[in-house]
Amino acid sequence: MLTLQINGKSVEVDVDPDTPLLWVLRDVLGMTGTKYGCGIAECGVCTVHVDGRPVRSCSLPVGLIGPHKAITTIEGLQADPVAAAVRKAWLDIDVVQCGYCQPGQIMAAIALLKKIPNPTDEQIEAGMSGNLCRCGTYMRIRAAIRNVAAAQGVTP
Amino acid sequence: MTSKHPSSPAIRRRQVLGGAGAFVLAAILPAGRSRGAGMLVEDATAPFAPNAYIRIGSDNVITMILPNIEMGQGIYTSSVMLMAEELGVDPQSVRIEAAPPGGGAEITGGSTSSMTEWMPLRQAGAAARAMLQQAAAARWSCAPDACVAQDGYMTGPAGQRLPYGELAAEAAKLPVPKDVALKTPAQFRLIGRPMHRLDSQVKVDGQATFGIDAQVPGQKVGAVAACPVIGGHVGHVDTQAALKIRGVVTVLQIEDAVCVVADHYWAARKGLAALDVQWVEGPNAAVDTQAIYRQLEGGLSGPAILADHHGDTQQAMTRAHGRYSATYRQPLLAHATMEPINCTIHVRPDGCDIWTGTQVAERARDTTAEVTGLPKDRIKLHSQYIGGGFGRRLEHEYVTQAARFGRQVSYPLKIIWSREEDITRDRFRPAYLDHLEAGLDERGYITGLTHRIVGPAVVARWEPSGLGANGYDDDLSVGTVITPYTYPAYRLEFARREPPGVITAWWRGVGGTRGLFVVEGFIDELAQRAGIDPVAYRREMVRNNPRALAVLERVARESGWGAPLPPNCGRGVALQFAFGSYLATVVEVEMPAPHDIRIRRVTCAVDCGQVINPDQIAAQIEGGLIFGFSAALYNEITLEKGRVQQDNFHTWRVMRMNEAPKRIDVHLIESGESPGGIGETGTAAAAPALANAMAAVQKRRYRYLPLLSPLNQPSGHEKEQQG
Ligand code: FES
Ligand code: FES
DSSP states (O other): OEEEEETTEEEEEOSOTTSBHHHIIIIISOOTTSOOSOSSSSSOTTEEEETTEEEEGGGOBGGGTOSSSEEEOGGGOTTOHHHHHHHHHHHHHTOOSSOTTHHHHHHHHHHHHHHOSSOOHHHHHHHHTTSOOTTOOHHHHHHHHHHHHHHTTOOO | OOOOOOSSOSSOOOOOOOGGGOOOGGGGSOTTOOOOTTOBOOOOOOSEEEETTEEEOTTOOEEEEESSOOSSSOHHHHHHHHHHHHHTOOGGGOEEEEOOTTTTOOOOOTTOHHHHHHHHHHHHHHHHHHHHHHHHHHHHTSOGGGOEEETTEEEOTTSOEEEHHHHHHHHHTSOOOSOOOOOOGGGOSSTTSOOOOTTHHHHHTTOOOBGGGOOOTTOEEEEEEEOSSTTOEEEEEEOHHHHHSTTEEEEEEETTEEEEEESSHHHHHHHHHHOEEEEEOGGGTTOOHHHHHHHHHHTTSSOOEEEEEESOHHHHHHHOSEEEEEEEEEOBBOOOOSSOOEEEEEEETTEEEEEEOOSOHHHHHHHHHHHHOOOGGGEEEEEOBOSOOTTGGGOOHHHHHHHHHHTTOSSOEEEEOOHHHHHHTOOBBOOEEEEEEEEEOTTSOEEEEEEEEEEOOHHHHHOGGGSOTTSOOGGGGBTTTBSSOOOSSEEEEEEEOOOTTOOBOOOTTHHHHHHHHHHHHHHHHHHHHHTOOHHHHHHHHTTTOHHHHHHHHHHHHHHTTTSOOOTTEEEEEEEEEETTEEEEEEEEEEEEETTEEEEEEEEEEEEOSSOSSHHHHHHHHHHHHHHHHHHHHHOOBOEETTEESOOSTTTSOOOOGGGSOSOEEEEEOOOOSOOOOOTTHHHHHHHHHHHHHHHHHHTSOOOBSSTTSGGGSSSSOOOOOOO
C-alpha cells in the first residue's frame, strides 16, 4: 500500500511503485481529467501539480512521491483563486477546441501564474511550450494568460 | 470527399431512441460529477419530440440531438445556435446529445457540416416552434401568429405566458408541419453574432468525457500491439512472462494483433512489454519510403486518367510565348490526434455497448454487428467527445478491433493504443507527386495549364461508390479544378498509384491541402518568372471573380503587403476557394538562416458565406493554420523494412507555442451566400503561404514537403525548364 495526498485527501493505493501517477489517477482512482498523450514527458496533457510545481504525471512513478507531497489535479482546484481566474480567461476567450490538451494547459498556466503573476511573452512561452495542442490553440492560450495577469492588476 | 446527407426528408420523426432500456450516461459517471453545461447526455423519452433533433420535456428541459460530432470544430455550438434561433430558446440552457447511429448520426468530415446542416437544423427548430405556437393558440383561442416564442417561453396576445414544457404534451399531438417559415437574416438574434462555445465549461473543468475517459463498472483495460508491418499477422506468442505481471488478467489474440488485458493500463503496458510475440511480417516486409516514391515517379509519364479538361492545351502550349514546368512532392502524414486511439466495448450474448469517439458512428455500429453476429439494433454506440479528429476518426478499424477482442471476454473492455501504436498504425495522408506545365503569354500569364497528379485514390477504399466511372477520385479536384482562377485551356490527369505497405486515409483539408500547396506554389513561381508581384499577378487572374478579389484585396491591405520589412524577412500569399469558402492568406516570416524560421505574422481574409458564429471562424482558421504549419515544416512519415519510423512526439514533431506565429489576424468579409466549410481552410492555406514566404526570403522555390527537408536545397533539384 502506498499513501498519497491528492487534492487535500489522503489516499491509499495498492499498485506497483513503478506505476506512473497518471495511471493511478485515471485507472485506479477514476479521476480522468488528467489525460494521456505520449507517456514520455513530451506533450504535457498529463500535467498535475506536486507541491505547486507542474509535473508530467505519465513519467512520475508513484513510489517516488511519498505520503507528504501535495498532489493537485484538474479536479482539485475549487478553492483556488488563480485557477478560477485562469478558467474565466479560458472561457472569455474561447480557448478550447477539442479540449483534450486543455486540463494540462490549464495546470501549466496556473503553475506559471503562481510563480510569475505577470509573465512576459518569453516567460509565457518558456512556461507553456512543453504543452502541445494539436488543435493549435496557442494564440488564445497566450492571450488568456495575458488577460489573467491584466485582470489581477499586475502591470509589468 | 462526400458527406452523407439525410436520405429521408429533412424533418423526420425520431425513430430509434432507446425506449425503456435506454442507457443514461450519468450512470457511468463517477459519483460527484454533475451534468454541467456542455456535458453530453443521453435520455430516452420526452413528451414532445417533433423531429430527430429536438426534445422538450414537461419539466421544461430542452435537449438537442446533434447529427455531427464535436471534435473541436465548434459544431455543437453552431448546431444549437441554428436550432435555438428558430425555436426561440437560450442556447446556454439547452442540453446536448450526440445522435446515435440510425437516429440521425451523420458522417462528420470534409468541412461539410455547416454546409449540410444549415437548412435542416433551422427547419427542425422552426417546425417545433410552429407546433408550440399552434398548441398555445388552441389554449388561448387566438391565431398561432399572435403567439410569440422567445427564450423558452410562449407569450400570448393578452399577455399570457407559458414555458414550452407546459405546451409540450399538447404540441406532441399535432401533425409535424411540412413547410415552415424561417426567419429572415434581419430577424436573426443568434446567427452571425459571437457566442461562447457551449462545450468550454466541461472542458476547462476536466469533466468532459472523451472516449478514453469512459468508465464502465467492471471494465478492464487492454494494451494493444498490432503487427508492425501492414499485411502481417501474429505468429507464435509466449504469454508466460506477461501473465506473471501483477494486475494482468489475460492475453487476447486476433489475426494481426495482440491485447494484454489488465486491471489498469500500466499493468497492461508492462504485460505487453513482457509478451514475447513473433510476427509473420508478410508481403510488405521490405517496403521502404524510397519504394513508394519510385512508384510515384513511374506515374509521371505513361497513361493516366483524364480527370478534367477544357480548351485545347496542346495548341496553347505550341503557340505559347513561353513554357514553364515544375514537379512538387509531398509526403505521407500521420494524424497524431491529441487523444490516442481507443474504444471501450461490452459484448454480451444479447447486446453490445460501445463508448468511443467516432466521425462515422453508423459504420462503427455496423462493423460491430458483423464481428459479434448481433443484430444492429442490439448495438448501442455512445458517442463521446473526440480529442481531435482531423480525419483520423473517419476510420473505424479500432472499433472493429475492439469488437474482435471484446467478444472474447465477458466484461467491458477498454482498449487504448499507446502513442507509439497510434502513430505507427495510423492510416496516413498519402504521398503525392504533381507535375505542372504552363503555356504563357508575352506578359507571363497562363494560356494553358496541364497538371498531372500521381498518387492513390483515397475514396476507392473508404467509399468505393465515390470513385468516378473513369477511376478518378474527385477529392483531388479541391484546389486544382476548384479554384478562384479560370484558365483558357486546362487539362488535369490522374495517374493512380496505390502505395504498398501503408493504408491511406483522409487528413485535415483533404484534397484542398495537397492541391493548394502545388497550385499556389506554381502560381507564385509564374509570378516570380514574370517579374510581377505575387498579389498583383493573382489580382489579374481573378479580376472577374468578385468574391476572390475581395479577400485578396483585403488581405493585402490588412497585412501591409508591400511595406518594407527588416532583413531576412519575407511575405508569401495564397488564395483559395475550397469547401465553399474563399480565403486569402499572407504569411510573414523571418529566416536568419536557411533552417531557422520564425513565423512573425499571419493575416487572413475570409468569405465563408453566411457566418453562424464569427469568433469560431477565426478560431478554426488559427488552429487550422498551426496544424498545417506543423506538418509543412516538420512532418514526414517514413518506412524502413515495412515499419514506420516515427512513433511519438520526439520523432513526430508538433509545433509548440514558442514556434507558433507571433500573431494571427482573421478578417471576415460579410456575405449573404450560404455557409461554406471552414475547419480545413486554414490547414490548406498553411503550406503554400508559408512556402511562398520562405521562397521570397531564400530566393529559391520550395517544392518538397516538409519545407525543412534537405531536398529543398538551392541546387540539384530545380527541374523547371524555362521556354
Ligand atoms: S502524457 Fe505525459 S507528457 Fe505526454
Ligand atoms: S484543444 Fe485539441 S489538442 Fe488542444
